[in-house]
Amino acid sequence: MGAMANPVILTVDDDPVVSRAVARDIRRRYGDRYRVLRAASGPEALDALREVKLRGEQVALLLADHRMPEMTGVEFLEAAMDIFPAARRVLLTAYADTDAAIEAINVVDLDHYLLKPWHPPEEKLYPVVDGLLEAWAATPDAATSEIRVVGHRWSAPSFKVRDFLARNLVPYRWLLADDPEGARLLDAAGATEADVPLVVTAEGKALIAPSEAELAGLAGLTVVPASDFYDLVVIGGGPAGLGSAVYGASEGLRTVLVERRATGGQAGQSSRIENYLGFPDGVSGAQLTDRARRQAVKFGAELLSAREVVGLSEAGGARLLRFGDGSEIAAHTVVLATGVSYRVLDAPGLADFTGRGVFYGSTATEAPSCVDQDVYIVGGANSAGQAAVHFSRYAARVHLLIRGADLTASMSRYLIDQLERIDRITVHPHTAVVGGTGQDHLQRLTLCDTRTGEARSVDTSWLFIFIGAEPRTDWLDGVLVRDRRGFIVTGPDLITGGRRPAGWSLSRDPYHLETSLPGVFAAGDVRAESVKRVASAVGEGAMAVSLVHRYLEAQ
Numbered sequence: 028m029g030a031m032a033n034p035v036i037l038t039v040d041d042d043p044v045v046s047r048a049v050a051r052d053i054r055r056r057y058g059d060r061y062r063v064l065r066a067a068s069g070p071e072a073l074d075a076l077r078e079v080k081l082r083g084e085q086v087a088l089l090l091a092d093h094r095m096p097e098m099t100g101v102e103f104l105e106a107a108m109d110i111f112p113a114a115r116r117v118l119l120t121a122y123a124d125t126d127a128a129i130e131a132i133n134v135v136d137l138d139h140y141l142l143k144p145w146h147p148p149e150e151k152l153y154p155v156v157d158g159l160l161e162a163w164a165a166t167p168d169a170a171t172s173e174i175r176v177v178g179h180r181w182s183a184p185s186f187k188v189r190d191f192l193a194r195n196l197v198p199y200r201w202l203l204a205d206d207p208e209g210a211r212l213l214d215a216a217g218a219t220e221a222d223v224p225l226v227v228t229a230e231g232k233a234l235i236a237p238s239e240a241e242l243a244g245l246a247g248l249t250v251v252p253a254s255d256f257y258d259l260v261v262i263g264g265g266p267a268g269l270g271s272a273v274y275g276a277s278e279g280l281r282t283v284l285v286e287r288r289a290t291g292g293q294a295g296q297s298s299r300i301e302n303y304l305g306f307p308d309g310v311s312g313a314q315l316t317d318r319a320r321r322q323a324v325k326f327g328a329e330l331l332s333a334r335e336v337v338g339l340s341e342a343g344g345a346r347l348l349r350f351g352d353g354s355e356i357a358a359h360t361v362v363l364a365t366g367v368s369y370r371v372l373d374a375p376g377l378a379d380f381t382g383r384g385v386f387y388g389s390t391a392t393e394a395p396s397c398v399d400q401d402v403y404i405v406g407g408a409n410s411a412g413q414a415a416v417h418f419s420r421y422a423a424r425v426h427l428l429i430r431g432a433d434l435t436a437s438m439s440r441y442l443i444d445q446l447e448r449i450d451r452i453t454v455h456p457h458t459a460v461v462g463g464t465g466q467d468h469l470q471r472l473t474l475c476d477t478r479t480g481e482a483r484s485v486d487t488s489w490l491f492i493f494i495g496a497e498p499r500t501d502w503l504d505g506v507l508v509r510d511r512r513g514f515i516v517t518g519p520d521l522i523t524g525g526r527r528p529a530g531w532s533l534s535r536d537p538y539h540l541e542t543s544l545p546g547v548f549a550a551g552d553v554r555a556e557s558v559k560r561v562a563s564a565v566g567e568g569a570m571a572v573s574l575v576h577r578y579l580e581a582q
Contacts, residue, residue: 034085034163038065039072039103040092040119045143049090049119052148053156061087061160069098069106076110080198086111087163088156090141092119104137105308112196112317113166115159117141136318138162174199174245177209178224180396181468183382184236185224189392191239194289194296195332196317197246201392239288243333250333252356257281259575260348260358261568262336265292266561267551268364269319270568275362276328278572283356284328285348287335291316292366293410293552294561296389298417302439303561315561337502339547344582346546359582360575363503363515363542363549364568370495372405374473376463377490384469384488389414397422397489403472405460406493407434412442414491419451422489428458430477463490498553508543514555517542538574540567546578 036053040046050065057063062084066072072091079086089107093100104116115138138159145151174192176199178185192199202209204220216233218225226234228245243250257280261271264286275282289295297312306315324330338349345357369387371378377385386393389410394417402422404415407429419425427446433456434443446452455474461482462473468488475482498513508516508528518539521528527536528543540548548571551557551564 032084033060033062034087035079036061036063036088036090037072037075037086038063038090039067039069039095039100040065041067041095041097042092043067045092052145052152053090056148056153057156057160069095069100069103072103073106073110076107080110086114087160088115088117090117090119092143094120108136108314109311112314113163115139115163117155117159119143136314173229175202175212175227176200176224177202177204177212177227179204179220181383182223186382186386186390186392187239188224188226188237188242190390191242191289191333192246193390193392194291195243195246195248196313197248239333248332249330252283252331253329254281254283255356256345257283257356257358258579259283259360259362259572260285260346260356261362261364262348263292263364263366263551263553264290264320264330265364265366265551265564266294266315266319267366267553267564267568267571268292268362269316269323270565271362271364271550271571272323272328272330272568273319273326274569274572275575276323276326278576280572280575282323282328283331283358284323285331285334285336287333289332290320290330293369293388294564297410297413298389299413300561301441339503339506339544341544346544359546359579361547362568362571362575363547363553364551364564364571365499365553367496367498367552369493370497372460372492372494374461374463376465377460377469380463380465380469380490383467384465385463385490385492387492389417389491389493393489394418394421399423400489401426401485401487402489402491403428403460403485403487404491404493407431407437408493409439409442411493412438412446414493415452416442416445416449418491419449422451425452426485427452427454428460428474429454429456430459432456460490496552496559500553506544507547510555514557515542515549515553516555517549520555538577540571540574541578548574 038049040049046065050063054063064075066075091100091103100118117139118137119141139155176188204223212227213225216225218235222235224236226237234241240250259275259280259282261268261284264284268284272282272284291312295312295316299309299311301309335351336348337351340347346361347355347357349355397418398421400422401424402418403426404411405428415425415427457477459475459477460472461475463469464471472485472487473482500509500513508521510516518537521537521543533545540550542549550567550571552559
């Protein structure tokens, strides 16, 4: 492989004179180490970023003027975060625009707010840029690397690899096995089209059909715990788990978070969360997850990826956790934040096409492939609505299928109003999917009117399912008290007939989020009778840590 290209600094300004001046000053000081690009508008800059992404290069710094006609600087920086989340972000303005600064801080996690003009640059520009570039270079995400994935368009194993990398915010390049470059990589690795997916690292290491643990190792994610004993083990990396990790680590607890797939959970898949406090213009699940993950790491929390906990037991004053490979770690306390999974849609033919046209949850990897096609989404809650909005940017038409008469019973009002304003989205009430057919991928769905039983067939290769919620708690059967649906019972709900749960060893009643095993707490969607919202999950994660402190102080 050739030498790595220099990281990019991109400047965006619609005024040609200012644009040239910005690029000139930046190039004068940093041109020997960075490739300086300039664009005359937000859309032009986004196109440039996408090209940089495809080449496997990195972007270190974005400097965007705020007052641009097609797209404001804040809007550009927000969109750019989805392409290069680790790039440092600077908003340029010709005067003190306080509103723009506040908006930028809330929406795009702004690194600096710079007034024009900045002459002399040695005093007003370069010190700021120096600090930001040093901070960028010091972060793990700044390492220039390119993972390439070679596979088939309708290969379920290929989709699993891409989905894992995307959910863990790992940059990669997707190549089809029958494209010239993909074929060359297969030949170099001694593989054939039948062997995909093939994953090749920037160093040239090739793996055929790697496991998620192998992928995590390739991507630089931590898979082996640094210790065998912690103050707090958090199981699950959704909003509740990340909340516990941030508060636990920030308050001095030796904290490790264990996630079997990717941080963020279902919330991390949301294209837009608009009712989360502090983000008036909304925030993508990926952005929120990335910020929370970086925050937890900043405070010293350890994050383990691609590790599944399969056992929990009591060992004196410690709580013992067993991984799927048989290894163990122990802790004084545990927070269970494993969330829920979407329920499988049981209709003839669909199981055969999972990952090949039938997908559970919103998958960012698939949206660009849906251009000018019809997409079908099953579900009537917020996650389905957010997915419909996201896919409407690509698809010719988005069909939202619900069993009820309307969305009011399960979806937030703001989202219903938003759906009604998008012409490409059609809501189909009283409609169920009863079958799917195709060759190597989904090609047709059979839909049924739940009132009349009348069936009809539609052509589509895209079905995204958001139905029901099943907790991931089978591994806790016989260990903790669960309700009939598998959700973990906590706190006062464990007291029945004035009696504490069987086996309870303490003289006090369980704390509010404490399970039937002392020192083990549950937070977020996995907890019985919890409120299924991102904000409440984060709140419960934080509350669990305060109860952990109370538990530890009493020991």
